[in-house]
Amino acid sequence: MRLERIHHAAIIASDYAVSKAFYTEVLGLRVVAENYRAERDSFKLDLALPDGTQVELFSFPDPPRRVSGPEACGLRHLALGVGDVAAALAELRGRGVRTEEVRVDEFTGKRFGFFFDPDDLPLELYEL
Template identity: 55%
Template structure:
Protein backbone atom coordinates (compact mmCIF):
# COMPACT_ATOMS: atom_id res chain seq x y z
CA UNK A 1 0.00 0.00 0.00
CA UNK A 2 1.18 3.53 -0.75
CA UNK A 3 2.06 5.68 2.28
CA UNK A 4 0.81 9.25 2.15
CA UNK A 5 2.19 11.60 4.80
CA UNK A 6 -0.15 14.59 4.51
CA UNK A 7 -1.80 16.88 2.00
CA UNK A 8 1.00 18.97 0.54
CA UNK A 9 -1.03 21.75 -1.06
CA UNK A 10 -4.26 22.67 -2.79
CA UNK A 11 -4.11 24.42 -6.19
CA UNK A 12 -6.77 27.00 -7.00
CA UNK A 13 -7.18 28.76 -10.35
CA UNK A 14 -8.83 32.15 -10.02
CA UNK A 15 -10.49 34.41 -12.56
CA UNK A 16 -9.30 37.70 -11.05
CA UNK A 17 -5.86 37.40 -9.47
CA UNK A 18 -5.92 40.64 -7.45
CA UNK A 19 -9.38 39.99 -5.99
CA UNK A 20 -8.52 36.40 -5.02
CA UNK A 21 -5.11 37.39 -3.67
CA UNK A 22 -6.78 39.98 -1.42
CA UNK A 23 -9.47 37.49 -0.31
CA UNK A 24 -7.02 34.73 0.68
CA UNK A 25 -4.42 37.05 2.28
CA UNK A 26 -6.30 40.02 3.73
CA UNK A 27 -9.60 38.35 4.65
CA UNK A 28 -8.66 34.73 5.40
CA UNK A 29 -5.17 35.61 6.67
CA UNK A 30 -2.92 33.38 4.58
CA UNK A 31 0.71 34.51 4.41
CA UNK A 32 2.53 34.91 1.11
CA UNK A 33 5.45 32.49 0.79
CA UNK A 34 6.34 33.49 -2.78
CA UNK A 35 4.79 35.22 -5.76
CA UNK A 36 5.98 34.61 -9.31
CA UNK A 37 4.76 35.94 -12.65
CA UNK A 38 5.32 33.32 -15.34
CA UNK A 39 5.55 35.45 -18.48
CA UNK A 40 5.45 32.51 -20.89
CA UNK A 41 2.05 31.47 -19.45
CA UNK A 42 0.77 34.98 -18.69
CA UNK A 43 0.11 33.56 -15.24
CA UNK A 44 0.79 34.34 -11.59
CA UNK A 45 1.60 31.64 -9.06
CA UNK A 46 1.09 32.68 -5.45
CA UNK A 47 2.22 30.28 -2.73
CA UNK A 48 0.34 30.72 0.55
CA UNK A 49 0.82 29.34 4.05
CA UNK A 50 -1.41 29.03 7.09
CA UNK A 51 0.23 28.92 10.53
CA UNK A 52 3.62 28.48 8.80
CA UNK A 53 2.39 25.46 6.82
CA UNK A 54 2.49 25.77 3.04
CA UNK A 55 -0.96 24.83 1.76
CA UNK A 56 -2.38 26.79 -1.21
CA UNK A 57 -1.08 27.56 -4.69
CA UNK A 58 -3.18 30.33 -6.23
CA UNK A 59 -2.91 30.53 -10.01
CA UNK A 60 -4.13 33.01 -12.57
CA UNK A 61 -4.55 32.06 -16.21
CA UNK A 62 -6.01 34.10 -19.06
CA UNK A 63 -9.72 33.28 -19.50
CA UNK A 64 -10.05 30.10 -17.42
CA UNK A 65 -13.38 28.29 -17.81
CA UNK A 66 -15.87 28.97 -15.02
CA UNK A 67 -16.14 26.37 -12.27
CA UNK A 68 -19.48 24.65 -11.79
CA UNK A 69 -20.55 25.04 -8.15
CA UNK A 70 -24.30 24.71 -8.35
CA UNK A 71 -25.66 22.18 -8.84
CA UNK A 72 -22.83 20.28 -7.18
CA UNK A 73 -20.65 18.56 -9.75
CA UNK A 74 -18.12 15.74 -9.59
CA UNK A 75 -14.69 16.69 -8.37
CA UNK A 76 -13.46 18.77 -5.46
CA UNK A 77 -16.51 19.71 -3.40
CA UNK A 78 -15.09 22.31 -1.01
CA UNK A 79 -12.20 23.41 1.18
CA UNK A 80 -12.71 23.20 4.94
CA UNK A 81 -10.88 25.09 7.66
CA UNK A 82 -10.99 24.30 11.36
CA UNK A 83 -11.72 27.26 13.64
CA UNK A 84 -11.91 27.64 17.41
CA UNK A 85 -14.99 29.88 17.53
CA UNK A 86 -17.54 29.48 14.76
CA UNK A 87 -19.65 32.52 15.68
CA UNK A 88 -16.63 34.81 15.94
CA UNK A 89 -15.40 33.56 12.57
CA UNK A 90 -18.78 34.13 10.94
CA UNK A 91 -19.12 37.61 12.47
CA UNK A 92 -15.64 38.55 11.25
CA UNK A 93 -16.43 37.44 7.70
CA UNK A 94 -19.74 39.30 7.74
CA UNK A 95 -17.87 42.44 8.84
CA UNK A 96 -15.73 42.02 5.69
CA UNK A 97 -18.89 41.89 3.54
CA UNK A 98 -18.60 38.16 2.91
CA UNK A 99 -21.94 36.41 2.42
CA UNK A 100 -22.12 33.62 5.01
CA UNK A 101 -24.60 30.79 5.29
CA UNK A 102 -26.28 30.21 8.64
CA UNK A 103 -24.44 28.12 11.19
CA UNK A 104 -25.56 24.50 11.08
CA UNK A 105 -24.84 21.47 13.23
CA UNK A 106 -23.21 18.37 11.74
CA UNK A 107 -25.68 15.60 12.51
CA UNK A 108 -22.90 13.03 13.03
CA UNK A 109 -20.31 15.00 15.03
CA UNK A 110 -22.63 17.63 16.54
CA UNK A 111 -20.05 20.28 15.60
CA UNK A 112 -21.00 23.69 14.22
CA UNK A 113 -20.13 24.70 10.66
CA UNK A 114 -21.06 27.09 7.86
CA UNK A 115 -20.10 27.86 4.27
CA UNK A 116 -19.01 30.87 2.25
CA UNK A 117 -17.83 31.15 -1.35
CA UNK A 118 -14.51 32.56 -2.52
CA UNK A 119 -14.46 35.19 -5.31
CA UNK A 120 -14.85 32.42 -7.92
CA UNK A 121 -17.70 30.70 -6.07
CA UNK A 122 -15.49 27.91 -4.68
CA UNK A 123 -17.27 26.64 -1.56
CA UNK A 124 -15.32 27.12 1.67
CA UNK A 125 -16.43 25.54 4.93
CA UNK A 126 -15.53 26.65 8.44
CA UNK A 127 -15.81 23.84 10.98
CA UNK A 128 -15.64 24.34 14.73
CA UNK A 129 -12.90 22.48 16.60
Protein backbone atom coordinates in the same frame (compact mmCIF):
# COMPACT_ATOMS: atom_id res chain seq x y z
CA MET B 1 2.74 4.09 0.34
CA ARG B 2 1.61 6.07 3.36
CA LEU B 3 -0.02 9.45 2.85
CA GLU B 4 0.92 11.91 5.60
CA ARG B 5 -1.31 14.99 5.14
CA ILE B 6 -2.71 17.35 2.56
CA HIS B 7 0.11 19.56 1.33
CA HIS B 8 -1.86 22.11 -0.68
CA ALA B 9 -5.03 22.94 -2.53
CA ALA B 10 -4.86 24.81 -5.85
CA ILE B 11 -7.31 27.54 -6.85
CA ILE B 12 -7.56 29.34 -10.20
CA ALA B 13 -8.87 32.89 -9.87
CA SER B 14 -10.78 34.85 -12.48
CA ASP B 15 -9.39 38.13 -11.08
CA TYR B 16 -5.98 37.49 -9.55
CA ALA B 17 -5.67 40.82 -7.71
CA VAL B 18 -9.11 40.50 -6.10
CA SER B 19 -8.50 36.88 -5.03
CA LYS B 20 -4.99 37.67 -3.78
CA ALA B 21 -6.43 40.41 -1.54
CA PHE B 22 -9.20 38.06 -0.32
CA TYR B 23 -6.88 35.20 0.64
CA THR B 24 -4.15 37.41 2.17
CA GLU B 25 -6.07 40.33 3.68
CA VAL B 26 -9.48 38.85 4.52
CA LEU B 27 -8.41 35.29 5.41
CA GLY B 28 -4.90 36.25 6.57
CA LEU B 29 -2.93 33.56 4.75
CA ARG B 30 0.82 34.16 4.72
CA VAL B 31 2.57 34.68 1.37
CA VAL B 32 5.30 32.07 0.89
CA ALA B 33 6.23 32.94 -2.71
CA GLU B 34 4.79 34.76 -5.69
CA ASN B 35 6.01 34.06 -9.21
CA TYR B 36 5.02 35.17 -12.69
CA ARG B 37 5.34 32.53 -15.39
CA ALA B 38 5.69 34.47 -18.65
CA GLU B 39 5.37 31.40 -20.88
CA ARG B 40 1.87 30.78 -19.44
CA ASP B 41 0.98 34.45 -18.75
CA SER B 42 0.21 33.20 -15.25
CA PHE B 43 0.87 34.15 -11.66
CA LYS B 44 1.38 31.48 -9.01
CA LEU B 45 0.99 32.62 -5.41
CA ASP B 46 1.91 30.17 -2.64
CA LEU B 47 0.06 30.89 0.60
CA ALA B 48 0.34 29.13 3.96
CA LEU B 49 -1.88 28.48 6.94
CA PRO B 50 -0.25 28.45 10.41
CA ASP B 51 0.18 24.64 10.33
CA GLY B 52 2.09 24.80 7.03
CA THR B 53 -0.74 23.60 4.79
CA GLN B 54 -0.62 25.63 1.60
CA VAL B 55 -3.01 27.13 -0.91
CA GLU B 56 -1.73 27.79 -4.43
CA LEU B 57 -3.51 30.68 -6.14
CA PHE B 58 -3.16 30.82 -9.92
CA SER B 59 -4.13 33.24 -12.65
CA PHE B 60 -4.61 32.14 -16.25
CA PRO B 61 -5.91 34.09 -19.24
CA ASP B 62 -9.64 33.38 -19.72
CA PRO B 63 -10.02 30.29 -17.51
CA PRO B 64 -13.25 28.36 -18.13
CA ARG B 65 -15.97 28.69 -15.47
CA ARG B 66 -16.53 25.69 -13.23
CA VAL B 67 -19.76 24.56 -11.60
CA SER B 68 -19.69 25.71 -8.00
CA GLY B 69 -21.58 25.02 -4.82
CA PRO B 70 -21.02 22.79 -1.81
CA GLU B 71 -23.17 20.05 -3.34
CA ALA B 72 -21.76 20.16 -6.91
CA CYS B 73 -20.25 16.96 -8.33
CA GLY B 74 -16.44 16.77 -8.15
CA LEU B 75 -14.04 18.11 -5.56
CA ARG B 76 -16.47 19.48 -3.05
CA HIS B 77 -14.72 22.23 -1.09
CA LEU B 78 -11.73 23.27 0.99
CA ALA B 79 -12.37 23.11 4.76
CA LEU B 80 -10.45 25.27 7.23
CA GLY B 81 -10.40 24.65 10.98
CA VAL B 82 -11.31 27.41 13.44
CA GLY B 83 -12.02 27.62 17.15
CA ASP B 84 -15.43 29.31 16.84
CA VAL B 85 -17.35 28.92 13.58
CA ALA B 86 -20.11 31.40 14.45
CA ALA B 87 -17.62 34.14 15.37
CA ALA B 88 -15.51 33.49 12.27
CA LEU B 89 -18.55 33.62 9.96
CA ALA B 90 -19.73 36.82 11.64
CA GLU B 91 -16.29 38.37 11.11
CA LEU B 92 -16.37 37.40 7.43
CA ARG B 93 -19.90 38.82 7.03
CA GLY B 94 -18.65 42.05 8.61
CA ARG B 95 -16.01 42.20 5.89
CA GLY B 96 -18.62 41.83 3.15
CA VAL B 97 -18.06 38.11 2.49
CA ARG B 98 -21.11 36.01 1.57
CA THR B 99 -21.68 33.28 4.14
CA GLU B 100 -24.25 30.65 5.00
CA GLU B 101 -25.63 29.93 8.45
CA VAL B 102 -23.90 27.65 10.95
CA ARG B 103 -24.78 23.97 10.54
CA VAL B 104 -24.16 21.03 12.88
CA ASP B 105 -22.53 17.82 11.65
CA GLU B 106 -25.12 15.14 12.43
CA PHE B 107 -22.46 12.53 13.13
CA THR B 108 -19.81 14.45 15.09
CA GLY B 109 -21.91 17.23 16.63
CA LYS B 110 -19.32 19.76 15.43
CA ARG B 111 -20.40 23.11 14.01
CA PHE B 112 -19.46 24.18 10.48
CA GLY B 113 -20.50 26.72 7.88
CA PHE B 114 -19.73 27.78 4.33
CA PHE B 115 -18.49 31.05 2.91
CA PHE B 116 -17.54 31.98 -0.64
CA ASP B 117 -14.44 33.45 -2.24
CA PRO B 118 -14.56 36.13 -4.99
CA ASP B 119 -15.16 33.41 -7.64
CA ASP B 120 -17.99 31.87 -5.60
CA LEU B 121 -15.79 28.91 -4.60
CA PRO B 122 -17.35 27.30 -1.53
CA LEU B 123 -15.02 27.26 1.48
CA GLU B 124 -15.93 25.63 4.77
CA LEU B 125 -15.09 26.60 8.31
CA TYR B 126 -15.11 23.57 10.61
CA GLU B 127 -14.97 23.96 14.37
CA LEU B 128 -11.96 22.25 15.95
